[in-house]
Amino acid sequence: MQTKQKIAVVTGAARGIGLAITQKFLADGYGVALIDRDVETLAQTAATLNGQPILAVEGDVSVPQQVQASIERIAAHFGRIDVLVNNAGVAVFKPALEVTFAEWAEVMATNLNGPFFCTQACVPVMLETGGGSVVNIASISGVRASTLRIAYGTSKAALMHLTKQQAVEYGNVGVRVNCVAPGPVDTAMAAQVHSADIRTSYHDAIPLARYGTVEEIANAVAFLCSEAASFINGQILAVDGGFDAAGVGLPSLRGKA
Numbered sequence: 195m196q197t198k199q200k201i202a203v204v205t206g207a208a209r210g211i212g213l214a215i216t217q218k219f220l221a222d223g224y225g226v227a228l229i230d231r232d233v234e235t236l237a238q239t240a241a242t243l244n245g246q247p248i249l250a251v252e253g254d255v256s257v258p259q260q261v262q263a264s265i266e267r268i269a270a271h272f273g274r275i276d277v278l279v280n281n282a283g284v285a286v287f288k289p290a291l292e293v294t295f296a297e298w299a300e301v302m303a304t305n306l307n308g309p310f311f312c313t314q315a316c317v318p319v320m321l322e323t324g325g326g327s328v329v330n331i332a333s334i335s336g337v338r339a340s341t342l343r344i345a346y347g348t349s350k351a352a353l354m355h356l357t358k359q360q361a362v363e364y365g366n367v368g369v370r371v372n373c374v375a376p377g378p379v380d381t382a383m384a385a386q387v388h389s390a391d392i393r394t395s396y397h398d399a400i401p402l403a404r405y406g407t408v409e410e411i412a413n414a415v416a417f418l419c420s421e422a423a424s425f426i427n428g429q430i431l432a433v434d435g436g437f438d439a440a441g442v443g444l445p446s447l448r449g450k451a
Contacts, residue, residue, distance in 0.1 A: 197274065199247065201226070202219040205279065214411065225247035226248050277329075279419075280308065282304060285343070287343065287346075302349050327370045327372075331415075332376075333346070337438050357371055398445045399440060402436060
């Protein structure tokens with residue numbers, strides 16, 4: 195049965211940024227479908243959200259058949275889809291010459307093919323209730339190249355252009371598509387791969403001199419999906435503390451200040 199409550203679909207929702215986005219939508223009165231391929235973590239997350247209007251769905255966004263089955267299940271359960279957040283992503287941190295084709299293909303399959311499949315599956319459901327909003331989660335690595343990210347950064351740059359392509363076609367029928375490009379964010383993954391030296395380097399390069407929080411990314415996503423952003427379509431919003439805007443010399447500037 196169709197509900198009047200708005201429904202958001204969030205991929206990669208079991209942890210980190212995806213979980214924060216889920217919690218933000220729940221706080222704003224949405225029902226939320228959480229899609230994740232990590233069955234154990236998804237079950238734990240669903241248990242913590244017990245009693246709220248959620249549906250936990252096991253699914254791998256890189257597999258078209260699983261995406262279609264997941265969206266059909268969500269549509270049958272809630273009766274509508276108003277928002278899709280393509281957050282699921284993977285990364286391989288290796289020197290370019292060491293990245294295998296299998297690793298390259300896995301990153302592209304999840305980070306680029308996944309948003310393509312999920313959006314294709316969700317848009318027809320959105321149109322049944324007049325339209326909706328899609329937000330793709332890219333990365334500042336899609337704008338600024340850095341070492342060890344040849345597959346990840348390329349996939350996120352491609353996702354940004356996919357956003358614009360989607361915005362042109364889907365916007366024409368009532369579905370807005372935008373992109374959030376986070377800078378360094380305090381997540382469990384960042385804690386594992388960012389050494390103290392890397393964290394210091396980021397602080398030196400970011401005008402706000404800190405990492406972002408998952409809640410700050412979630413707030414940006416919620417804004418883009420809201421009526422306050424009703425004429426925003428095809429845009430890339432960097433939520434990065436000014437990292438993309440900055441050049442070199444911030445530590446020296448701070449010393450003089």
